[in-house]
């Protein structure tokens with residue numbers, strides 16, 4: 001009985017030590033060069049998380065997606081107040097607002113950007129504007145490749161944006 005207990009404790013200790021070595025949290029940061037997006041010429045960007053070596057190395061060992069936050073700087077080039085709506089999709093072919101709304105998934109809605117003004121979404125509260133994390137989580141757990149579309153919530157929009165998304169993952173075997 002005693003030796004059995006000893007063996008069990010050793011096994012447990014080995015398992016927890018092993019856990020310390022192979023489990024951990026990693027933080028992926030992806031920048032969106034962005035640029036100007038208008039109702040006439042939509043800006044879109046294909047993201048491939050595999051270009052991040054931490055993601056490529058651990059993508060098969062992801063245990064959970066723990067947090068998603070966004071830092072963004074957005075300038076409104078028109079006099080009308082607007083919000084930026086960020087959509088993602090596996091389909092990189094959309095070129096109109098109608099196609100994006102119909103075929104992509106809305107994940108982020110910015111606060112109002114005043115007409116002819118600008119807005120900064122900082123790291124501390126960027127997560128609050130994620131309206132749906134699931135499509136992003138699905139991409140992270142999937143192939144890591146998706147297209148980001150940014151549109152305005154008004155008929156005529158002209159937004160100049162730059163953004164960075166931070167995704168915190170727990171990985172382990």
Ligand SMILES: [Ca+2]
Nearest residue numbers: 090143145146
């Ligand atoms: Ca994908």
